[in-house]
Amino acid sequence: MFSKKQKRNILPGFHLTLGYTVFYLSLIVLIPLSMLFLKASAMGWQEFWGAVTSPRTLAAYRLSFGASFVAGLVNLVFGFLIAWVLARYTFPGKKMIDALVDFPLALPTAVSGITLTSLYSQNGWVGQHLYKWGIHSAYSFLGITIALIFIGLPFVVRAVEPVLQELDPELEDAAASLGANRWQTFTKVLFPNLVPALITGFTLAFARGIGEYGSVIFIAGNMPGKTEIAPLLIMTKLEQYDYAGATAIAVVMLLVSFFLLALTNFLQWFFSKRIGMN
Amino acid sequence: MSARTEVTWIRRTLIGIALIFLALFIFMPLSAVFINALNKGIGVYLKSLNDPNALAAIQLTLLTAFIAVPLNLIFGVAASWAIAKFDFWGKNFLITLIDLPLSVSPVISGLIYVLLFGAQGAVGPWLMEHGIKIIFAPPAIILATVFVTFPMVARELIPVMKAQGNEEEEAAMTLGASGWQTLWRVTLPNIKWGLLYGVILCNARAMGEFGAVSVVSGHIRGQTNTLPLHIEILYNEYQFTAAFAAASLLAMLALATLFLKSFIEFKCRAELNAAKQIGRHS
Secondary structure: OOOHHHOOOOOOOOOHHHHHHHHHHHHHHHHHHHHHHHHHHHHHHHHHHHHHHHHHHHHHHHHHHHHHHHHHHHHHHHHHHHHHHHOOOOOOOOOHHHHHOOOHHHHHHHHHHHHHHHHHHHHHHHHHHHHHHHOOOOOOHHHHHHHHHHHHHHHHHHHHHHHHHHHHHHHHHHHHOOOOHEEEEHHHHHHHHHHHHHHHHHHHHHHHHHHOOOOHHHHHHHHHHOEEEHHHHHHHHHHOOOOOHHHHHHHHHHHHHHHHHHHHHHHHHHHHHHHOOO | OOOOOHHHHHHHHHHHHHHHHHHHHHHHHHHHHHHHHOOOOOOHHHHHHHOOOHHHHHHHHHHHHHHHHHHHHHHHHHHHHHHHOOOOOHHHHHHHHHHHHHOOOOOHHHHHHHHHOOOOOHHHHHHHOOOOOOOHHHHHHHHEEEEEEEEHHHHHHHHHHHHOHHHHHHHHHHOOOHHHHHHHHHHHHHHHHHHHHHHHHHHHHHHHOOOOHHHHHHHOOOOOOHHHHHHHHHHHHHHHHHHHHHHHHHHHHHHHHHHHHHHHHHHHHHHHHHHHHHHHHH
C-alpha cells in the first residue's frame, strides 16, 4: 500500500479542493453544530441536568427510543424476509417491487405522515378494521411505531440484500453435500454470514427512528408525557422560546446518534476483520 | 430440486408474507396519496393546486433546491477530488465529518441555525442591527436545506472516483492538459452517472425536507412556506383534499426519483465495472 502511494502525485488542485472542502464543511456543518455545545456549556450543569431529566423529557426519550426499538425489531424480521425473497426468488414484478422498497426514503416525510395517519386513523382503510378490535392504530404508541416501521424498512432491506446476493453459492453446496438439510444450512451457514448486515440495518433504522419528525408527528397524537416524541419536544420548547431547554434535549439526542454511528462503524470493522481471518 | 433453494410451498409462503407486508407499508400508502388527492374529482384537485399560497410554496421549494443542489454539487466534486485522488492524514475522519448531517435529527438541523442566527443567537443581534433577516426567512430555509443534503453528492462521488483511479488523469496531464481541462474532459465524463445519482437524491431531499425547514421557517403563508410546510398547514386546517393534492406532487417527485435512481444504478454499475477493468489491466 505504501509503496504505491509513495509515488509522486502529479495531479493538481489538492490544496484548492481540500481547502474548499474544509472551509465549506466548517461553514455549513461544524460551526452551526458547535453552537449546540456552546449553548449547552453556557447553561451550567444543574440547569442542563434538570432540563434533560425532567419527567416530560424522560417520557419523550422513553417513547422515542422505545418505539424506534420496537419498529427496528419488526423491520429486522420483515426486512430480512423481504431481502431474502428479493435476492433469492423470482416472481412477476420483482424489479419494480425492488425499486419501490426505497419509496419510504424518497417520499417527503410530511407526505408519509399525513398518508399513514389517513390510513391508520379510525376512519382509515386499515384503521377502521383495527379500531373495531379496540386496537388504536393512530395517536398512540402503536401509531408512532407504524410510522417508524415505514421509515426504517429500507435500511434493513438494503443492508441485507447485497450480502445475500454476494454470498458464495459454493458454501451452500458444500453444506448440502456434507449432508446438511435446508434448515441446517440456513441456521449454521447462511445466517451467521448475515448477522453483521442485520445489525447494521437495525442500527441505521433505529438511529433514523430516534430523530424522525415529519412522518411521526401527524400520527403521534402529541400528548405531553404520553405520545410526545423527543424531536417534537425540542420543537415545543423552541416555540416557547426555551432555547436552553431545546438545546439540552438536542445534545443528548445528538450524542446518542454519534454513539450509534461509531458503533456501526466499529461493528462493520470488527466483522470484516473476523470474516477476513476465516 | 437444487440444494440451494427451498421447496415450493415454503418459497410461495415467504413471497406471500413479503408481499403482504409490502402492500401494507408501501403500496397502500403510495396509492392512498393519489386516491385522497383525487377523491373530489380532477377539478377540485387542479383548483387546490392553482391557489396563490400553493404556488408561492412551490416557487420557494424550487428556489431552495435550485440553490442548495448546485452548492452541494460543487462541494461534492471538490471533496471527492481531494479524497479520492490524494492521500492525506485524517482522511477517514474527514469522511465521517462529511457524513455527519445524515445522522442529525432534522429538528436539530434547524435548531442549530436558530442558535446561530436567531434573536438570542450568536450573530442574531448583529444581523438585526444591520437589518439582515435570515431566520424565519428564505435564507435560513435554504441554509437548513443545504445542511440536511450536505453529503448527498459527495458520498456518491467518492467511491466512484476512487474506483476510477488516477491513471487517466495522469495521462491527460502528461499529454499537456491543464488541471481544469483534465477535470472537464476526463474526470467529469467518467463520473457522470455517479454525479447524476447524487444530484437526484440531493434534489429529492431538498424539495421534500420538512423538519429542519419547519424549525427555521416561521410559517408565514405565501412567504416562508415550502411545499411540505404548506401541506402541514392544509392538513391541520382539515383541508384534506388540498393537502393530498399538494402531497401528490411530492409523491410524483419521489416516484420519478426512484425510477431515475434504478436506471442510473444500472448505468453506474457499468461505469464501476469499466473502472475496475481499467484498474485490473494497469
